[in-house]
Structures are given as structure tokens and as C-alpha cells.
Amino acid sequence: MGQFGEVLRVVDAAHSDHVVGSFLAGVAELARSDVNRAALDFAQALKTVPGFFPAAFYLGACYAAGGQDKEAATVWRTTLVTDPSAPWIYTALSLAGQPDQAIKTLDGYLSRRPADGDRLLLSMRLLYEARILGRPLDTADADRAQFLRYFSAYEKLSGAKLDTAREWRKYFDR
Numbered sequence: 001m002g003q004f005g006e007v008l009r010v011v012d013a014a015h016s017d018h019v020v021g022s023f024l025a026g027v028a029e030l031a032r033s034d035v036n037r038a039a040l041d042f043a044q045a046l047k048t049v050p051g052f053f054p055a056a057f058y059l060g061a062c063y064a065a066g067g068q069d070k071e072a073a074t075v076w077r078t079t080l081v082t083d084p085s086a087p088w089i090y091t092a093l094s095l096a097g098q099p100d101q102a103i104k105t106l107d108g109y110l111s112r113r114p115a116d117g118d119r120l121l122l123s124m125r126l127l128y129e130a131r132i133l134g135r136p137l138d139t140a141d142a143d144r145a146q147f148l149r150y151f152s153a154y155e156k157l158s159g160a161k162l163d164t165a166r167e168w169r170k171y172f173d174r
Contacts, residue, residue: 019048023055035062060092073101099126100137107146110153120154121161128168144172 026041039062045055056075063072076092106123110116127147130136136143151169155162 017048019045019052019055022048023052023058026055026058030058030062035065038062039066064092099130102126103137103146110150114153115157117154117157117159120150120157121159121165123150124154124165124168128171131171147172 022041022045026038026045029035029038029041039059042055042059042062045052046059049055060072060075063069063075073092103123103126106119106126110119110123113119124147127137127143127150130143131140131147138146147169151165154165159165
């Protein structure tokens, strides 16, 4: 309900080191745009309960908001151990300048969820961008085979961006 000032007052009055107190304080500080204080609160929550997924997610968001993309990706990657079904993490890895790590992680995810059109498209985009930059994520042949596998799955889904994917495929058909 947007009553974050009240949340901080209650957390302070409780004088508790329970994980929920630190987490709620972090959410309240983040809502007040105090990213540094929020990060400290989320880190405290993680110190109390390592692997507490919500705190790790928001700590990563604090890092990302502060332009610390690699730190954000590192924190978010640790959450994969506790929540391997969280597909947003793959997008975070790719945006943090780690397309090779993202594609490795995505491949495992897509082997379990081959009908996730958004992640198939993201995977193809990562491989396409690597191809046009002349920087394969694995080898040129391996990237091509992987792209074609994703393309085939995306084509079967009649993905919304199939025309775009077809344009990308032309670079792999050369």
C-alpha cells in the first residue's frame, strides 16, 4: 500500500534480527530510493539466511541500479542454485555482458522448458550478436548448430518474432 515509512518504524521498534525485518527494511529503503541502504539491509538478510531468494533478487537489483552489472549478475547467479526456474536471471546475465555464461545457463533451462519462446528468442539473439561481431560464444560450428536447434523449436511454436529470427538465421546459413 506504499506505507514504507511505517514499515521502517515497525522494523526499528521490533529490535529484531529476524531475516524478515532486514528484508522489509531493504524493500522500504529501496522504495525511498536509498539503494545503498537497501543493499546493506538485503545483504544482512542474506547473512542471516543464506540463499534467501527474495533478498538475493533485490540485492542484485540494487547493484544493477547502481551500475554494478557484474555484481548483480553474480548475486543473481547464486540464486539459480535455489530457484533454477527463474527465467529472468538469463536476461540479467546477458545484459550484464556475459553472453557466454547466459547461453550456457539458458541451454540447460531450455532443455527442461523447450517451449519457452522468450528464452529461445533471447538465446538466438545472443548467438546472432556473437556471430555478427565475429566472436563465437563457443566455436562457429557449435554456435550455428545451437542456433539452428533453437530456431527449429521457435519455428514450431510460431513465435511472435519469427520473421526476425528468420533474418538472423540468414547469417548462420552463409
